[in-house]
Amino acid sequence: MSKPINVFSEIGKLKTVMLHRPGKELENLMPDYLERLLFDDIPFLEQAQKEHDNFAEVLQKKGVEVVYLEDLVAESLTNEEIRIQFIDQYLSEAGIGSHAVKEKIKEMLTAIKDERELVDKTIAGIQKAEMPEYNVESLTDMMESDYPFIIDPMPNLYFTRDNFATMGNGVSLNHMYSVTRQRETIYGQYIFDYHPRFAGKEVPKVYDRNNTTRIEGGDELVLSKDVLAVGLSQRTEAASIEKLAKNIFEQELGFNCVLAFNIGEYRKFMHLDTVFTMIDYDKFTIHPEIEGALEVYSITPKGNGELKITREEDTLEHILAKYLNLDSVQLIRCGDGNITAAAREQWNDGSNTLTIAPGEVIVYDRNTVTNKALERAGVKLNYIPGSELVRGRGGPRCMSMPLYREDLTK
Numbered sequence: 001m002s003k004p005i006n007v008f009s010e011i012g013k014l015k016t017v018m019l020h021r022p023g024k025e026l027e028n029l030m031p032d033y034l035e036r037l038l039f040d041d042i043p044f045l046e047q048a049q050k051e052h053d054n055f056a057e058v059l060q061k062k063g064v065e066v067v068y069l070e071d072l073v074a075e076s077l078t079n080e081e082i083r084i085q086f087i088d089q090y091l092s093e094a095g096i097g098s099h100a101v102k103e104k105i106k107e108m109l110t111a112i113k114d115e116r117e118l119v120d121k122t123i124a125g126i127q128k129a130e131m132p133e134y135n136v137e138s139l140t141d142m143m144e145s146d147y148p149f150i151i152d153p154m155p156n157l158y159f160t161r162d163n164f165a166t167m168g169n170g171v172s173l174n175h176m177y178s179v180t181r182q183r184e185t186i187y188g189q190y191i192f193d194y195h196p197r198f199a200g201k202e203v204p205k206v207y208d209r210n211n212t213t214r215i216e217g218g219d220e221l222v223l224s225k226d227v228l229a230v231g232l233s234q235r236t237e238a239a240s241i242e243k244l245a246k247n248i249f250e251q252e253l254g255f256n257c258v259l260a261f262n263i264g265e266y267r268k269f270m271h272l273d274t275v276f277t278m279i280d281y282d283k284f285t286i287h288p289e290i291e292g293a294l295e296v297y298s299i300t301p302k303g304n305g306e307l308k309i310t311r312e313e314d315t316l317e318h319i320l321a322k323y324l325n326l327d328s329v330q331l332i333r334c335g336d337g338n339i340t341a342a343a344r345e346q347w348n349d350g351s352n353t354l355t356i357a358p359g360e361v362i363v364y365d366r367n368t369v370t371n372k373a374l375e376r377a378g379v380k381l382n383y384i385p386g387s388e389l390v391r392g393r394g395g396p397r398c399m400s401m402p403l404y405r406e407d408l409t410k
């Protein structure tokens with residue numbers, strides 16, 4: 001593996017994938033703050049961990065190397081200077097109003113000598129109840145609110161798909177839609193700047209977390225070595241797609257076209273991969289609710305640094321076939337044609353498959369109607385239970401970040 005990242009498709013045999021095992025951050029979810037933290041319910045941590053461990057095991061049994069974000073970040077803190085810099089950056093983005101509180105928390109975090117323990121603590125968040133005694137002097141300190149956290153947890157981190165995205169040999173370090181998820185991108189920054197696996201290696205950056213417009217990895221799909229698809233969604237805006245496209249063409253990552261899929265701004269399908277995934281050379285899942293209204297724009301380089309943007313006036317099948325140089329493609333519908341089953345199973349990530357080799361995917365077992373349709377289409381399914389994991393509104397693709405896929409041979 002000369003280059004540490006190699007992702008020129010959605011379907012090439014998966015060799016290395018990054019996950020995050022859900023931890024104590026899920027126990028810091030409370031009903032009053034679920035919406036702000038982008039959750040719909042509170043998963044039972046022990047069961048969620050069992051389901052997640054099983055997901056990792058299924059991947060490993062298929063020969064996939066599983067690495068964990070929390071280990072990579074810990075291994076990136078290679079010396080004291082980087083460790084302190086990490087703590088300072090984490091605290092500067094943690095939304096702490098009081099200087100005295102910030103200093104106390106800094107003392108607390110600096111005292112944690114084990115890097116993994118430190119990283120886990122930053123993910124879990126800090127309750128007011130854990131706060132050591134300190135002198136209350138400033139007005140900010142005196143105006144203590146009922147809010148129970150000094151630092152919010154990061155419960156969405158097990159959706160490793162979103163805070164950065166791999167494409168070609170490069171990475172898009174994202175600027176997220178919500179404050180709660182923007183903090184997650186600090187981890188990607190440290191991994192790519194300092195982890196021995198990536199630091200000093202050829203990893204072009206095609207998007208930066210300091211950009212002001214938002215983009216998330218669930219919207220970034222690699223359809224082929226030539227074509228990317230990017231969702232225009234609740235989470236990703238048009239300006240970001242243009243910036244990403246310009247960077248990709250300028251840095252010559254190999255891609256010569258970006259297809260922007262306008263799926264509208266809805267919570268229930270916040271990213272393109274909640275309604276559309278690629279599972280074989282010519283097979284895709286699709287949620288029927290977006291199919292009719294879907295607008296697709298092709299973005300190609302003009303050659304002078306500018307972009308040529310064209311609205312594609314054809315069916316999705318024809319557009320995909322045209323850009324993937326195929327005679328035809330097959331769309332496999334979530335809910336298998338029944339609108340109630342489609343809505344229910346999309347909500348539970350029935351369209352969110354993780355492809356581990358052409359025509360072979362990992363799916364939640366609960367989406368029985370969609371899974372039958374996939375089987376009928378000749379797709380090989382590996383089932384995982386996810387009753388607790390799904391409460392965060394994400395499926396197997398959302399919970400995984402491919403770092404290396406074998407290149408396709410045809």
Ligand SMILES: NC(=O)NCCC[C@H](N)C(=O)O
Pocket residue numbers: 037038039156159161162181217218219270271273274392393394395397398
């Ligand atoms: N790619 C994805 O669709 N990821 C799922 C993200 C779910 C998370 N609760 C969120 O709202 O961001």
